[in-house]
Amino acid sequence: xxxxxxxxxxxxxxxxxxxxxxxxxxxxxxxxxxxxxxxxxxxxxxxxxxxxxxxxxxxxxxxxxxxxxxxxxxxxxxxxxxxxxxxxxxxxxxxxxxxxxxxxxxxxxxxxxxxxxxxxxxxxxxxxxxxxxxxxxxxxxxxxxxxxxxxxxxxxxxxxxxxxxxxxxxxxxxxxxxxxxxxx
Numbered sequence: 001x002x003x004x005x006x007x008x009x010x011x012x013x014x015x016x017x018x019x020x021x022x023x024x025x026x027x028x029x030x031x032x033x034x035x036x037x038x039x040x041x042x043x044x045x046x047x048x049x050x051x052x053x054x055x056x057x058x059x060x061x062x063x064x065x066x067x068x069x070x071x072x073x074x075x076x077x078x079x080x081x082x083x084x085x086x087x088x089x090x091x092x093x094x095x096x097x098x099x100x101x102x103x104x105x106x107x108x109x110x111x112x113x114x115x116x117x118x119x120x121x122x123x124x125x126x127x128x129x130x131x132x133x134x135x136x137x138x139x140x141x142x143x144x145x146x147x148x149x150x151x152x153x154x155x156x157x158x159x160x161x162x163x164x165x166x167x168x169x170x171x172x173x174x175x176x177x178x179x180x181x182x183x184x
Contacts, residue, residue, distance in 0.1 A: 077102070077103060077104060078100065078101060078102040078103075078113075078114070078169045078170075079100070079101050079102075080098055080099065080100050080101070080165075080176060081098070081099040081101075082096070082097070082098045082099070082165065082176065082178065083097075084096075084178050084179065084181055085181055086181070087181065087182050087183065087184040088150075088153065088155075088161050088181050088182070088183050088184070089183075089184060090153065090154065090155050090183050090184070091152045091153070091154065092152055093149050093150060093151060093152055094149070094150040094153075095147055095148075095149050095150075096119055096134075096147060096148050096149075096150065096163075096165075097137075097145065097146070097147045098117070098134060098145070098146050098147070098165055098176075099143060099144070099145050100114050100117075100143070100144040100145075100146065100167075100169075101142055101143050101144070102142065102169075103142065109139065110139055110141075110142075110143070110144035111136050111139055111144055113169060113170050114144055114146075114167050114168070114169055115167065115168045115171075116166075116167055116168045117133065117134040117146050117165070117166075117167040118131045118132065118133055118134060118165070118166055118167070119131070119132050119133075119134055119148045119150075119163055119164075119165050120163060120164050120165075120166065121150060121161060121162065121163035122161075122162050122163070123153055123154075123155050123159055123161060123162075123183075124155060124156070124159040124160065129162075129163075129164075132148050132149075132150070133148065134146040134147060134148040134165070135147060135148070153183075155183040156183075157183070158182075158183075159182075159183050160180035160181060160182050160183065161180060161181045161182075161183065162178075162180045163178050163181075164176060164177045164178055165178070
């Protein structure tokens with residue numbers, strides 16, 4: 001969620017007065033922008049035009065209200081934690097675990113917010129990555145744990161497993177690159 005607050009203030013030094021001419025608060029969702037390209041973006045615009053004679057107490061309340069709206073609509077975010085294995089045993093299945101979290105704005109189950117979670121891997125210098133889905137193993141209001149099991153892999157000594165994990169968080173694509181892991 002992106003929030004923009006625009007204030008247009010004019011100060012007249014001769015009359016020692018300040019006029020707040022225009023306040024605009026706009027919030028739009030980037031996900032909504034992507035979904036609704038035909039109709040533009042989701043927006044809420046509030047305009048207040050003020051005359052020359054205004055009540056400073058009312059003006060102060062309006063400004064405070066808009067500042068509160070700004071902070072109330074600030075977006076949250078998400079993050080992930082993954083500890084790669086030190087080595088991978090040749091011919092043995094390997095479990096990869098990823099912890100996903102979210103904070104701030106947004107609501108709903110994390111398994112609905114984090115979608116299309118996949119692990120892409122290749123051995124050594126293979127041309128193509130192989131994708132396998134990651135499945136949820138535990139979930140609460142702030143943490144989602146997912147895992148995948150790499151099948152038994154054949155490799156030569158000195159080969160490394162290259163992999164990355166990608167997902168969508170609230171419809172936005174994210175890619176997490178991992179360091180190559182040696183075989184033993």
